Amino acid sequence: MKREMHGARFGLAFRLLVAGLGGAASFGLGVGSVLAQAVIAEAEEPGVNTLEPPKAGWFFVRGPWGSGGSSIFDAASGRMLGMVSTSRDSDLAIDPAGRFYYVAETMWTKGNRGTRQDLVSVYDSRTLKLLAEIPTPGRLIIGGFNTNFVLSDDGRTAYDYNFDPASSVNVIDLAKRRFVRAIELPGCASLIPNPGVGFSALCADGTIATVAIRGAGHDITRSAEFFDAAADPIFSNVVYDRRRKQAVMLSYTGKVWTATMGAAPQVSAPFSIQEAGGMRSADTSPLDIAWYPGGMQPMALHRPSNTLWVLMHKGEYWSHKEGAEEIWGVDLAAKKVVRRLPVKGHPRNIEITQDDAAMIMVNGMDNNATIIDSRTGEVKHTIENAGGGLITVFEPMAGAAQ
Amino acid sequence: MVRFNPDAAGERLLRRFAGGTSRRGILSRLGAALVAAPVFPLLPVSRAEAAKPDRSPEAKTAFARTAQTSDDTKCNYWRYCAIDGSLCTCCGGGVHTCPAGSEPSPISWVGSCINPDDGKAYMIAYRDCCGKPACGQCGCDNTDRETQLYLPQLNNNVIWCFGTSSMEYHCSTAMMIGAA
DSSP states (O other): OHHHHHHHHHHHHHHHHHHHHHHHHHHTOOHHHHHHHHOOOSOOOOOOOOOOOOOTTEEEEEOSTTOOEEEEEETTTOOEEEEEEOOTTOEEEEOTTSSEEEEEEEEEEEBTEEEEEEEEEEEETTTOOEEEEEEESOOOOOOSOSSSEEEOTTSSEEEEEEESSSEEEEEEETTTTEEEEEEEOTTEEEEEEETTTEEEEEETTSOEEEEEEETTEEEEEEOOOOSOTTTSOBOSOOEEETTTTEEEEEBTTOEEEEEEOSSSOEEOOOEEHHHHTTSOOOOSOTTOOEEEEOSSBOEEEETTTTEEEEEEEEEOSSOTTOOOSEEEEEETTTTEEEEEEEOSSOOOEEEEOSSTTOEEEEEOTTSOEEEEETTTOOEEEEETTSOSSOEEEOOOOTTOOO | OOOOOHHHHHHHHHHHHHHTOOOOHHHHHHHHHHHHOTTTTTHHHHHHHHHOOOOSGGGSOHHHHHOBSSOTTSTTBGGGTTOEEEBGGGTTOBTTBOOTTOEEOSSOEEEEEEETTTTEEEEEEEOEEESSOOOOSSEEEOOTTOOOTTSGGGOSSSOOOTTSSOOOEEEEOOEEEEEO
């Protein structure tokens, strides 16, 4: 048996040699140099690569709707490094310490039927091997949002949104790898970590609900109403900055709020993204053509510079899923649009690396991704079939070296 | 013009729901959602409509200005003003009928769409057909008054296959509920 395998390998080497000679003939190269390159002197053994822990310069890109994986791309090289198994309509969260990938997912014992199983799968970030499965009582099967499965800043707790069709949040102890309990949260979704408190969420009555977890109990409090959930909704894909403990929220008309997390989150006065760009603010009237934010994942926050990057298109109100014609960079401290980058392909998702390189990735319905230098607007890489879904980046723990 | 009556529309919706479903565990969960969320499910529709009683072209959305009433296999068919997914009319079903072998979801998200023939707004329930793989035909994503996940009954990304034997999404229908 062993001998036969060696025979097969030499056969393969011979075929490679022939192929190499054929290629050399077509390119008119000398035979001697080809022989030196093409001959495999030793029989090879199959191997498996490992990865480095997640880096601030990586993108995790979900495939088109229904796909089962998130491809990892290095922003600098544009090369694919690996893939995390993220089954259809699952949610990916990355351990702030970079040790694990967590996937909240749903599957059935017989593929599309049988017994439903909801769980959080835990993968080692170096080997991408499955380490554990944490059963949960359920989750919203949707995908495409970064606020349905969020981790506490210390990485010890996960909050997994459920809708069946009453709203609740499953609390999962990631250190002990077990489901703790479900907290009913009617009328709210879009979870935001709230360090030292628990978590917060956006609600249909235009408030932020805050769930303060105290041992086995909890208190739910509401902020004052600050947005109109029906007339000018805030995109569910809120972004959160661990270092500033701050959420950034964007509405369909282009209003931008920040909320500093705490027992009673402090919501800023909003500013208009159009006014920040030197235009009049957009409103909800039909036939009023303006620049509006749009897409499924319409904004990305570059945390080191506190710059928000927003997918913008010209159109009428209620066009909030339309792909972008430009990407606007907004300095959140100055409340000014500091850069407008034209973009092709009408992308609907955007993310940005959390390092000084500040590389943007956008993708869309065509399943292709583009990596753009946010400082110059230069397209660095175009990656076909990178994936058309939600993009995730790694936000290192505050103060952690990268 | 008769004003939109959310109570009556809600009663019709719930009576249809009650009449068309068996007693399952999901009912108690749905009941909890209905009781607990005061805005669930019709007030936002009412509010949006109350703010726009005017049906002039200037008051209509881009979708409403270009909608048609003759071809329900096209994304611009008037009832589809907030639909997201494959049209069941392209998958072997009808505008309110699921294709063979699939199962209608007992609940749905809703839209309020203007029929260009009479200029009136109607309440439309987008009921998913479930239990088969994605149809893939006639994909549409219309977003009139479509909101986000904290207002799920007006969000068109949610797969509404709750209470069906399988949660697999096949296609979406657009059922008339009544005048809005």
